[in-house]
Amino acid sequence: MSNQSADNTQAPLLCRLIYKSNTCWDDLSNEMLVDLAKQSAENNQAMDVSGLLVLSGETFLQVLEGPSDAVNALYVKIIADPRHSSPRLLSFEPITSRQFSEWSMHVVDLYDLPIHHRGLLAAKYPMKEDYIEISDDSALNLSLLLDAKAICLSEAERDPLN
Numbered sequence: 350m351s352n353q354s355a356d357n358t359q360a361p362l363l364c365r366l367i368y369k370s371n372t373c374w375d376d377l378s379n380e381m382l383v384d385l386a387k388q389s390a391e392n393n394q395a396m397d398v399s400g401l402l403v404l405s406g407e408t409f410l411q412v413l414e415g416p417s418d419a420v421n422a423l424y425v426k427i428i429a430d431p432r433h434s435s436p437r438l439l440s441f442e443p444i445t446s447r448q449f450s451e452w453s454m455h456v457v458d459l460y461d462l463p464i465h466h467r468g469l470l471a472a473k474y475p476m477k478e479d480y481i482e483i484s485d486d487s488a489l490n491l492s493l494l495l496d497a498k499a500i501c502l503s504e505a506e507r508d509p510l511n
């Protein structure tokens with residue numbers, strides 16, 4: 350007898366994609382980021398995609414998690430967006446569980462974090478002038494994204510209205 354299951358309704362393969370890019374906004378305002386977060390969260394929820402978008406100086410770092418087809422299609426759409434340039438795929442791998450399931454998309458500018466959190470990140474990650482330098486090291490970037498997530502969650506707990 351074959352080991353293959355007769356059930357064709359298996360859960361889709363989950364994957365995690367991380368990329369970085371350069372911002373193309375001349376004067377990137379908080380409102381623009383809020384609008385991008387809102388639009389992205391709505392779209393991603395419909396596709397069962399979760400993730401986090403970090404801004405550090407003039408660099409975006411984004412993680413997308415979800416069914417691999419959806420993540421792939423979304424990445425193709427995102428990299429065609431004229432609001433950023435020079436996208437660089439850092440990792441795309443299968444996962445067994447999500448690490449950013451808290452948000453369909455959340456956006457955080459690392460420069461806007463409270464000073465003590467910025468200090469902790471500055472001690473742990475390479476800096477370029479006042480900003481954390483987003484390297485091409487995918488493990489380091491996943492660590493930064495997880496630290497940014499932990500900070501956002503702790504801030505939300507401290508100040509639930511914000």
Ligand SMILES: Cc1cc2nc3c(=O)[nH]c(=O)nc-3n(C[C@H](O)[C@H](O)[C@H](O)COP(=O)(O)O)c2cc1C
Nearest residue numbers: 388389390392393402409411426427430432433454
């Ligand atoms: C840095 C960056 C990250 C983005 N992330 C997402 C995302 O996670 N989800 C999404 O739907 N759109 C994202 N977008 C916007 C898409 O490129 C695109 O404008 C949007 O999906 C179009 O949405 P629509 O099909 O509803 O018009 C991002 C854009 C930029 C510049």
